[in-house]
Amino acid sequence: MNENDELKGKNTLVTGGSRGIGRQVALALARQGVNVALNYNRTESEAKSIQSEVEKCGVRCIAVQADVSKGPEVERMIATVERELGTVQILINNAGISKLQPLDEILENDWDEIIDTNLKSAFLVSQAVLSQMRSNHWGRIIMMSSVAAQTGGVIGPHYAASKAGMIGLTHSYAALLAKEGITVNAVAPALIATEMMAQNKKARPDLIPIGRFGTIEEVADVVIMLVRNGYITGQTVNVNGGWYMS
Numbered sequence: 078m079n080e081n082d083e084l085k086g087k088n089t090l091v092t093g094g095s096r097g098i099g100r101q102v103a104l105a106l107a108r109q110g111v112n113v114a115l116n117y118n119r120t121e122s123e124a125k126s127i128q129s130e131v132e133k134c135g136v137r138c139i140a141v142q143a144d145v146s147k148g149p150e151v152e153r154m155i156a157t158v159e160r161e162l163g164t165v166q167i168l169i170n171n172a173g174i175s176k177l178q179p180l181d182e183i184l185e186n187d188w189d190e191i192i193d194t195n196l197k198s199a200f201l202v203s204q205a206v207l208s209q210m211r212s213n214h215w216g217r218i219i220m221m222s223s224v225a226a227q228t229g230g231v232i233g234p235h236y237a238a239s240k241a242g243m244i245g246l247t248h249s250y251a252a253l254l255a256k257e258g259i260t261v262n263a264v265a266p267a268l269i270a271t272e273m274m275a276q277n278k279k280a281r282p283d284l285i286p287i288g289r290f291g292t293i294e295e296v297a298d299v300v301i302m303l304v305r306n307g308y309i310t311g312q313t314v315n316v317n318g319g320w321y322m323s
């Protein structure tokens with residue numbers, strides 16, 4: 078088999094695949110011959126438009142609505158994906174939200190919403206696909222963390238904690254699954270030009286040593302590298318223009 082074909086025919090689930098980083102990761106995986114399940118919550122028309130772009134790559138694609146912060150919706154989503162596409166071999170835990178609010182206005186319900194959407198979702202979706210990955214002795218899980226986990230970032234403590242939690246989740250899963258052909262890694266981007274960042278006036282290019290925002294393509298490149306590589310696990314790969322150096 079040509080080494081460029083190693084992912085061909087595998088199935089991926091990209092949470093939050095309708096816009097921004099998730100959209101580009103879905104397309105990049107499709108270009109490797111991977112069939113794609115695109116999850117979205119509210120933006121059906123964007124999901125349908127990326128679905129047709131993905132299909133032009135010659136792979137199968139389904140768009141599945143689900144709020145991934147809710148256990149029953151995750152169960153329904155995974156049942157749909159398994160019925161219509163097959164088992165998930167590559168999971169991209171990308172869905173996320175930010176909430177821009179002054180520090181003293183962040184309340185318990187804001188904390189819960191951010192932690193449930195950004196962190197609990199990654200646990201729920203990973204748990205739901207793990208038994209099939211373990212039976213197949215192969216799997217890839219990528220957590221879309223953030224520089225906020227490392228520096229605090231430009232959103233707030235609830236967001237930073239949710240993204241730091243994803244790194245803890247990565248370490249635990251990576252250690253527990255290392256002998257089973259399943260790698261688990263985090264990607265920590267900073268200031269990538271998407272709608273999420275466009276809303277945030279504190280996100281300025283002069284914060285970034287390289288002096289510009291990153292692109293969704295630059296994040297997707299790293300995801301593809303991690304999906305292809307079987308010897309990198311438990312790592313956080315920074316795509317941040319030099320903002321945080323590890």
Ligand code: NAP
Pocket residue numbers: 092093094095096097098099116117118119120121143144145146171172173174194195221222223224265266267268269270271272273274
């Ligand atoms: P974005 O453009 O706002 O896209 C967010 C995606 O997540 C959308 O597809 C959205 O779907 C989906 N989503 C949100 N809540 C959901 C839910 N409850 N269930 C299912 N899907 C949900 O954001 P982005 O900038 O591409 O960010 C993608 C990920 O990268 C996020 O986890 C973010 O925290 C992380 N990140 C981004 C940056 C950056 O600079 N942009 C930096 C570091 C980390 P709907 O539109 O249908 O709701």
